[in-house]
Amino acid sequence: MKNNIILEIYKKLFDTYGPQHWWPGESPLEIAIGAILTQNTSWMNAEKAVYNLKRHGLLNVDGLYHIPEQRLMELIRPSGFYKRKAETIRRFIELLVRKYDSSLSNTEDVDTKTLREALLSIKGIGEETADSILLYALNRPVFVVDAYTKRILERHNMIGEKANYREVQGIFMEALPINTALFNEYHALLVKIGKTLCRVKDKRC
Numbered sequence: 222m223k224n225n226i227i228l229e230i231y232k233k234l235f236d237t238y239g240p241q242h243w244w245p246g247e248s249p250l251e252i253a254i255g256a257i258l259t260q261n262t263s264w265m266n267a268e269k270a271v272y273n274l275k276r277h278g279l280l281n282v283d284g285l286y287h288i289p290e291q292r293l294m295e296l297i298r299p300s301g302f303y304k305r306k307a308e309t310i311r312r313f314i315e316l317l318v319r320k321y322d323s324s325l326s327n328t329e330d331v332d333t334k335t336l337r338e339a340l341l342s343i344k345g346i347g348e349e350t351a352d353s354i355l356l357y358a359l360n361r362p363v364f365v366v367d368a369y370t371k372r373i374l375e376r377h378n379m380i381g382e383k384a385n386y387r388e389v390q391g392i393f394m395e396a397l398p399i400n401t402a403l404f405n406e407y408h409a410l411l412v413k414i415g416k417t418l419c420r421v422k423d424k425r426c
Contacts, residue, residue: 376419
């Protein structure tokens with residue numbers, strides 16, 4: 222029954238809002254860095270930080286590996302929590318250099334579970350950010366759960382208030398065909414609803 226509801230929600234959202242064209246970014250690395258920068262802030266703020274890095278020619282592994290941390294903090298300041306995020310970006314880039322010869326393309330033959338564990342080993346990267354990188358930057362079929370997802374399901378009495386990340390993720394992974402494009406679109410549509418209708422104080426959902 223719950224599986225049918227999950228599919229029905231997707232069909233209604235897609236029919237109403239259409240494709241969302243997520244995630245904005247010109248390269249897998251840009252998407253991954255954007256996933257870190259958007260933690261605890263709006264995409265608008267994260268996008269300003271991404272733009273600063275691109276404008277200075279630093280949105281590449283070599284640039285981010287060699288940039289002084291203070292300079293990195295200055296450039297990503299618009300995203301907030303810039304000291305913590307600079308440290309996380311540094312650790313992420315160091316992982317790429319150390320384990321994957323400085324390129325995300327070298328992760329293609331690595332299984333998703335191993336990649337997820339590697340990302341989660343980085344201080345500052347939690348489940349949502351790790352799965353965002355896997356889904357949007359690396360095209361892995363992993364469903365991303367965020368605050369919007371939890372809020373929508375809770376208001377439809379599909380989860381309890383204390384449901385954890387893996388429990389919520391499991392609902393979608395079990396109900397849907399394992400399909401990267403589908404997971405991408407569904408998550409983007411849930412974000413759309415969470416921002417416009419199913420807000421914290423506006424319960425039109």
